[in-house]
Amino acid sequence: MAEIKLTQGQKELVERLGVFYEKSGMQPASCRVMALLLVADQTELTFEEIQQSLSISKSATSGAINLLLTVNRVEYITRPGERKRYFRAKIMNWKEDMLKKIEEMTAMSVLLKEISKQRPKSTKEFNHTLIEMVSFLEFLQTEMPTIFKKWESKK
Amino acid sequence: MAEIKLTQGQKELVERLGVFYEKSGMQPASCRVMALLLVADQTELTFEEIQQSLSISKSATSGAINLLLTVNRVEYITRPGERKRYFRAKIMNWKEDMLKKIEEMTAMSVLLKEISKQRPKSTKEFNHTLIEMVSFLEFLQTEMPTIFKKWESKK
DNA sequence: TTTTTAGTTCTGCAAATACAGAACTAAGTA
DNA sequence: TACTTAGTTCTGTATTTGCAGAACTAAAAA
Numbered sequence: 124m125a126e127i128k129l130t131q132g133q134k135e136l137v138e139r140l141g142v143f144y145e146k147s148g149m150q151p152a153s154c155r156v157m158a159l160l161l162v163a164d165q166t167e168l169t170f171e172e173i174q175q176s177l178s179i180s181k182s183a184t185s186g187a188i189n190l191l192l193t194v195n196r197v198e199y200i201t202r203p204g205e206r207k208r209y210f211r212a213k214i215m216n217w218k219e220d221m222l223k224k225i226e227e228m229t230a231m232s233v234l235l236k237e238i239s240k241q242r243p244k245s246t247k248e249f250n251h252t253l254i255e256m257v258s259f260l261e262f263l264q265t266e267m268p269t270i271f272k273k274w275e276s277k278k
Numbered sequence: 279m280a281e282i283k284l285t286q287g288q289k290e291l292v293e294r295l296g297v298f299y300e301k302s303g304m305q306p307a308s309c310r311v312m313a314l315l316l317v318a319d320q321t322e323l324t325f326e327e328i329q330q331s332l333s334i335s336k337s338a339t340s341g342a343i344n345l346l347l348t349v350n351r352v353e354y355i356t357r358p359g360e361r362k363r364y365f366r367a368k369i370m371n372w373k374e375d376m377l378k379k380i381e382e383m384t385a386m387s388v389l390l391k392e393i394s395k396q397r398p399k400s401t402k403e404f405n406h407t408l409i410e411m412v413s414f415l416e417f418l419q420t421e422m423p424t425i426f427k428k429w430e431s432k433k
Numbered sequence: 434t435t436t437t438t439a440g441t442t443c444t445g446c447a448a449a450t451a452c453a454g455a456a457c458t459a460a461g462t463a
Numbered sequence: 464t465a466c467t468t469a470g471t472t473c474t475g476t477a478t479t480t481g482c483a484g485a486a487c488t489a490a491a492a493a
Contacts, residue, residue: 132396140389148303150451161393166404170470180453185471206460207469214407221414234295238316241287249321252369259376262429270425274417305481325440335483340441361490362439437492443485450479455472462467 127163127176136162137177152179152187157196160212167200167209195220218271225264232260282318282331291317292332307334307342312351315367322355322364350375373426380419387415 129137137158144154155177160168163176174184188210191197199208239253284292292313299309310332315323318331329339343365346352354363368375394408 136389136393136396140386140393143386143389146303148301152451161390161408162396164398164401166401171468181470182454182472183452186452189471214404214411217407217411217414231295231298234291234298235316238291238295241291241317243319246319246321249369252372253316256369256372258433259372259426259429262432263425266425266428270418270421271414273421274414277417278413307481326438336440337442337484338482341482344441435493438490440488440490442487444483445485446481446483448480448482451477453474453476455474457472458470460468460470463465 127165127168127172129163129176133162150187150190152177152183153190155179156184156187156191156210157212160197160210161214167211169207169209171207173210222267225267229260229264232257235260282320282323282327284318284331288317305342305345307332307338308345310334311339311342311346311365312367315352315365316369322366324362324364326362328365377422380422384415384419387412390415 137155140158140161141151141154144157145151149157156173159173159177160166165172168176170181170184170188173188174181177184179187188197192199196213197210198213199210201208235253235257239250239257242250242253244250292310295313295316296306296309299312300306304312311328314328314332315321320327323331325336325339325343328343329336332339334342343352347354351368352365353368354365356363390408390412394405394412397405397408399405
């Protein structure tokens with residue numbers, strides 16, 4: 124039987140980080156799983172370990188994990204001769220994740236551009252502000268590699 | 279009677295931008311209002327104009343607007359001798375908004391730091407990645423003014 | 434003083450969400 | 464062959480949300 128023991132402090136961290144993740148709109152159970160995978164001493168947990176340490180049902184566990192798998196926040200490995208999967212947070216590729224987030228913001232800038240195109244010329248300042256936002260978002264995206272480089276060199 | 283006429287194209291833009299905003303977890307009606315205030319020819323709309331052009335109830339309109347006011351995405355002005363308020367998107371301060379978003383991300387980095395502190399030393403790579411994320415988020419926050427400056431100079 | 438305007442607030446309901454529990458499945462084990 | 468393991472899938476239900484509709488309020492207008 125699986126037995127992951129969390130200290131009181133760890134349990135609190137799971138809840139706090141879980142609540143933080145919830146703000147992004149993800150379902151509570153997935154948020155808890157994500158948090159657990161960062162907080163637990165072991166970085167690779169089985170289905171059962173996740174289920175029992177969060178005290179949630181199998182269906183909730185299954186749903187939560189699969190959601191995280193499809194949005195690419197979690198991955199799993201297997202071990203030779205074992206059928207069960209070991210789930211872990213996909214944090215190694217946090218840089219790509221961040222780039223993707225920036226790209227999502229730039230997706231909005233496409234919409235903003237469309238909007239500014241169809242606006243009447245009379246609302247000059249407003250239109251200008253829109254265009255500035257678009258410009259900055261596009262700049263930010265192209266600038267990200269440089270920002271990463273600068274950070275690396277400063278470490 | 280208020281009469282804001284939206285073209286078909288504008289209506290579609292309101293929906294598309296509205297859906298985009300919904301991804302952030304905000305309630306649909308607020309997202310439509312936000313989108314409308316960017317798309318409509320007039321940049322300042324009254325309660326009634328918002329209500330009728332989105333075809334939503336007064337209570338939904340009230341709730342949506344007040345939410346946007348409290349999260350500082352919308353503001354209103356009044357005109358001498360008029361009681362009604364004219365609502366408009368608060369886009370002039372998009373820079374501060376962006377800084378605030380970065381700060382929210384850094385709020386997470388506080389949690390991540392706590393987590394990395396309580397982790398066992400044995401999961402070395404994992405811990406290191408966590409610390410790197412924290413480090414980058416903090417760097418990004420301090421770097422934002424520089425990034426803005428670079429963008430301005432490039433325009 | 435009644436009426437209009439510009440909203441707010443209070444039910445109540447319909448739809449969506451999130452999860453538990455139980456039945457099920459597919460692969461490996463005894 | 465039956466049994467265990469590691470999940471998945473299918474109800475059902477409790478909770479949350481999102482909004483309509485109606486009643487209400489406070490200021491101004493008639």
